[in-house]
Amino acid sequence: MGRCRRCDTEIDDSSRFCPFCGAPQTEKAAEQLERYVKRQLESAELQDRTGSGQSSGRRELWDRISYVVGYLTVVVGLSLRATLEGKLLLFSGILVLPPTRRLLGRPLGRPFAREFMIGVYLFFTALAVVSLQFL
Numbered sequence: 001m002g003r004c005r006r007c008d009t010e011i012d013d014s015s016r017f018c019p020f021c022g023a024p025q026t027e028k029a030a031e032q033l034e035r036y037v038k039r040q041l042e043s044a045e046l047q048d049r050t051g052s053g054q055s056s057g058r059r060e061l062w063d064r065i066s067y068v069v070g071y072l073t074v075v076v077g078l079s080l081r082a083t084l085e086g087k088l089l090l091f092s093g094i095l096v097l098p099p100t101r102r103l104l105g106r107p108l109g110r111p112f113a114r115e116f117m118i119g120v121y122l123f124f125t126a127l128a129v130v131s132l133q134f135l
Contacts, residue, residue: 062114063098070097073125085128092124 002013006023016029024030073093080086094100096117105111 066096066098066101066114069121070094073121077128085132088124088128088131092121092128095124096121 001010002015002025003009004011004018004021004023005025007018007021009018009020011018011020011025015025017024017033024033070093073089073096075093077086077089077091077093080089101114101117102111
C-alpha cells in the first residue's frame with residue numbers, strides 16, 4: 001500500500017488518483033488531469049465568447065416552465081380520453097418535459113435544443129387543435 005502525495009491517505013499502489021482527495025499519483029495522471037482541465041477551460045471560454053452557455057438560473061426557469069406546460073398539456077390530453085386530439089396533446093405534453101428531452105438526446109451525446117423541442121411541441125399541439133376544429 002502506498003500513500004497519497006497530497007493527503008497522506010493509504011491508497012493502492014496501482015491507483016492513478018487518490019480516492020479520498022482526487023490528487024494524481026503519477027506523472028502521467030497529472031498530465032492527463034492537466035489536459036482535461038485545459039479542455040474544460042477552453043470549452044467554457046468558447047461558450048462565453050459565443051454566448052451559448054446559459055446561466056443555471058435561466059436553465060432552471062426554462063425547465064420549470066417546460067414542466068408546467070408539459071403537465072398541463074398532458075392533463076388536457078387525458079381529459080379528451082382516447083380521441084386523436086387527446087393522443088396528440090398527450091404526446092406533445094410528454095415530449096416537452098425536460099427529462100424526455102434529455103433521454104431522447106442521449107444517443108446523440110447531448111440533449112435536444114429547447115427550441116427544437118418547443119417547435120415539435122407547438123407542431124403537435126397545433127395539429128391537435130386543428131383536428132378539434134374540423135372533426
